[in-house]
Amino acid sequence: MATTVEPTRIAADVLMEKQSPEPDGALYRRLYSYMLKCRMVEERIRVLYRQGRFAGNYFAAVGQEATEVGVTLDLLPEDTIAPSHRNFVTHIMKGTPLPLMFAQIYGRKTSPDQGRSAPAHCGYAPLNVITPSSTIAAQLNVGTGIALAYTMRRRPNVVVALSGEGSTSLGFWHEAVNFAGVRRLPILIVVENNGYAESVPVALQTAVDDISVKAQAYGIPGVSVDGNDVVAVYAAAREAIDRARKGEGPTLLECRTYRWYGHSEIDPAKYRDPAEVAYWKARDPITAMELRLESAQLWTERWKRELESEFTREIDEAIAFAESSPAPEGKEALDEVYSFSIRERELERKVWEPRFTVGRAE
Amino acid sequence: MATTVEPTRIAADVLMEKQSPEPDGALYRRLYSYMLKCRMVEERIRVLYRQGRFAGNYFAAVGQEATEVGVTLDLLPEDTIAPSHRNFVTHIMKGTPLPLMFAQIYGRKTSPDQGRSAPAHCGYAPLNVITPSSTIAAQLNVGTGIALAYTMRRRPNVVVALSGEGSTSLGFWHEAVNFAGVRRLPILIVVENNGYAESVPVALQTAVDDISVKAQAYGIPGVSVDGNDVVAVYAAAREAIDRARKGEGPTLLECRTYRWYGHSEIDPAKYRDPAEVAYWKARDPITAMELRLESAQLWTERWKRELESEFTREIDEAIAFAESSPAPEGKEALDEVYSFSIRERELERKVWEPRFTVGRAE
């Protein structure tokens, strides 16, 4: 019988020592301020939703910011992010302009997908964010192909693919990770283990405790980190990304975290114990980072307020842009199905008349 | 980074000691004689194929008999076998009458599938052999459902599912094993690692050396055995089956073996090194067992010849039955699509005439 393997756990304190690429803790302050921005953007989206200012639904990652930010900070423009339904805020990390993101939420013509997909399901071609479908684990699979193209083109780029622990049950997930292992693709496979796939607890997804153990099935490194510790996440991701860039293949990174709210805005999440929610709220990755930064004299209330007002202004402007953007026109539904137009085909259905009588009796 | 785990290897000699459920080595002699029978049946089928006496194709497991026999000996009638394309001979183990098996090869009306599927793709309902489709890993998935039904009905039965190492790359395989792990199903998942999936070597399937390591992704025991050592295979399978019967869940068993011939009768297998083939032929599981039995005074040339003539007679009779069996009639192609007949629907397409004039001008 195979023994159980303890995945490496990275203590954040050790990492604080190990990782100091920038002077003055600028790196840590950046991690913090991005988390704050992500939080503020999503909380605002949730308000807009409750106000009925956009249609559809939204999947907030509030509570998971350390993971969203830690695995995506400082990617190159040519690197790719393969986001899942819960990773809308990774757009912020990649640099997608906030006005376009809000236009997406509103389903406007000015959004990256011009109102076609669900509010949070957009990509951004100029900065290599894959346009996601809803199929769980699909972007990871498509991501392997981009990683494959990087190796074929001998580019030093990487793909960061995100999905939840629920995704690991799907055959697609397995085919992708196995393929990445066989071909040693430059891809970081992030599994955000937030304990639930909609209502289903992780114990009903898989019989293992550590998702990172699954890496062993594919002959690739597997790491589990505290997904609420942004420095730990960043360090683990950075190491994996660096290795991938050097041609040393993929890594599976499990980040253990928790979503504060329901699966989506329509989910009251009654399947969770309130005590469990309270426990995790007390482990807010943003507050934790504040305390840590403060003790290193890298954080003040005032700085936070400055950030908040800067982000509020940005968000307000983005919303204004979105709200003043036109909605797509009905007929545009016919566009971009193919590289050629189908408007004529769909709008003018010709009728044929008999050309000539063939001279046969009826 | 996760460390690599050494799967347990069972030394056959140890097992010879450990396992002696029957007096006089009757168990070992049975293992041997079944291997011989499997070999003879398949070699005869291959002759029939070359003689053009049946259409279609065949996937011989010649060389892999220790695995075919070791994992399926002494199953209960209520236990289920989920065979793949290479496991036709497991019918012998379950007790499917040989004449029906040959009728299947010939695609006759008297065969379990009445000539519908490919020559070796049949099940046998009375003894719970799943009728396989060709989709790799599909029977394993269906097998999980039978195992689920056993648990629901509180039956002490097990499912033995077989497939090749190539199957482990498919999403279906993963979904099934994961599900079996979560629900602790009574199923033995046998992976016959014969080094190739058609022409593709195992190194292009997966980045791990031991397929059994994959069990760790599912929180279930994983065992690798020498798949040419029938006693080792039997012992490992028996242990897993016993545990499954006791409600202790599934096991992944990798049997390392080799197919002597091509993927199918039309495959000259030029992608393999002749030295490699020779190496494995020298490790013939049947010869190995002969030597072992002989040294324990459990085998003689004469006994072998007796077995051979008995099996030859059985096979001859089975072929005679098959060849004298009627072919299905064309129209029977319309039967058993649904629980009701579609013959009328398909054979008599009615034509409607106008019922009455509605009184409108044309």
Next chain:
Amino acid sequence: MAVMTYIDAINSALREEMARDSSVFLIGEDIGKMGGAFRATKGLLEEFGGDRVIDSPLAEGVIVSSSIGAAMAGMRPVPEIQFVDFITPAMDAITQQAAKLRYRSAGTQTCPMTVRVCYGGSVGGGLYHSQSNTSWFIHCPGLVVVAPSRPYDAKGLLKAAIRDDNPVMFFEHKKLYRSMKEEVPESDYIVPLMKAAIARPGRDITAISYGYTLQLTLQAAEQMKQKHGVDVEVIDLRTLAPLDTDTFLESVAKTSRAVVIHEDNRTLGIGAEVAATIAEQAFDCLDAPILRVTAPDVPLLPAAADLEKFCTVSEDKIVAALERSMAY
């Protein structure tokens, strides 16, 4: 009798069949504690326990394939696919395993399974929560494909499906779940499979539909009556495969005009089969071209309201087609 929504009707059918037959069990994502994404299985975990209401891993393939195995072993599984948009992982299980099992075993191994699938648009769900793809399954002999248009049928057809010995794909329209109510018996009854219904009798023109657009078609028929005094006969296909062709052919023989309506894409939607059948088997009855009112051939359904509206069938679009046919 009780006034029920479509989702109540589904829930009640499941409850009754589970109570009646201990071999019936449910499996799917979120169907247990949460009671299903749309609450179709609400209360059933509490009533029947975790052995019969299984919250599965996120893996449609094994949801269906394990059901197939269980069905072979004598159970009557009712797996749920949360959205038809996510049915792809189960395509092999459904089309290569379930659909062909009876055939390839010459009737010795069978698969009495009912796959419940939530489908349909007009709810602003966007590209991956609005699909209406019944065609893949209609084009797969061995499967029975059912799609009720109203609460009464939802309950009666689901009960019939669960008792049926064939693999049934049971399509539940998400827009219908809560948008209409009607009297539904609380006692046991079934609505027969493989039988279309005349949802509204008429003599002038035949309108053929199913699911949510059936309701729109009934409204359009009423408008035709009010506006033009035209009597539209509305056929509810109910079972899409094997198709009950007699009912609509008989109707067209009477009315001599046919319009087919569905919300799926035009190309190889069920409308194509209905039209082709009429054009082959009731050609002499026809006084006008057979018209189809469908979504255009674009990925369904884009999310933004105007885009969605452009693609969806509406009462007005149906009326326009009926008028065109009548004017021919």
Next chain:
Amino acid sequence: MAVMTYIDAINSALREEMARDSSVFLIGEDIGKMGGAFRATKGLLEEFGGDRVIDSPLAEGVIVSSSIGAAMAGMRPVPEIQFVDFITPAMDAITQQAAKLRYRSAGTQTCPMTVRVCYGGSVGGGLYHSQSNTSWFIHCPGLVVVAPSRPYDAKGLLKAAIRDDNPVMFFEHKKLYRSMKEEVPESDYIVPLMKAAIARPGRDITAISYGYTLQLTLQAAEQMKQKHGVDVEVIDLRTLAPLDTDTFLESVAKTSRAVVIHEDNRTLGIGAEVAATIAEQAFDCLDAPILRVTAPDVPLLPAAADLEKFCTVSEDKIVAALERSMAY
């Protein structure tokens, strides 16, 4: 010019396109060392190396989905599906990822990929090596579906497909692979996508088909000429989606009779769409019911010779339908 089989034509198209454009690469099961199950990729590993001819793991899902990603990143992948019978693991990649990528990204991310798929029966392959399922993909906007009927087209259409900016499903008929030869240019040429061909001009009746049955239809047309002096116009659809309806509608406007022939199941085979289109857009031209010659609605194709024969389209079955239509 050289006399080539269909498989030679495929091989030569692949070789030429790979030589012409370094972004073209191949991926699939057994396509490398073995040169493919049918030897379509023979010699290409040796010529272009393991980076451009990738023997993949046994996993159709990632064969296609990795191709999609590569296509997004500027490559022109040509994944191979060994048998359409095993395409189910790739259903999500094809229909939910590839087909909708351009649409859902409003044209900013695209998927120039050609999925080569071996399909078709009449080779005694049994239930899982004879399927002809093109309908699933025809019923999926965003995909181009191509199915050549002869070596010349096989080469020219494959080259066009590889250069096309849309995801193309390229169906190669296994019975055609080696059963016919014809002159095929060794130089560069393409056959345009989205354009049907008049494979044989005629004035009396229109027969519409594609793939292997197109060849049978040509034989049937010849028989009709010999036996009855009837001039059959044979239309080769070539591209099944988006369908070139004009070519067959124009033909029916001339002949006033139509028979559609395909080896796939009857229900929602492409014949349904062709018939429905004619019944809607050329109704006034018709002098007879639109007939379909197809496989029955059973799992295709049972293995035993008589069972298979019962289910397959033959020259005689086509002649019988043409005669029936002419006699109407």
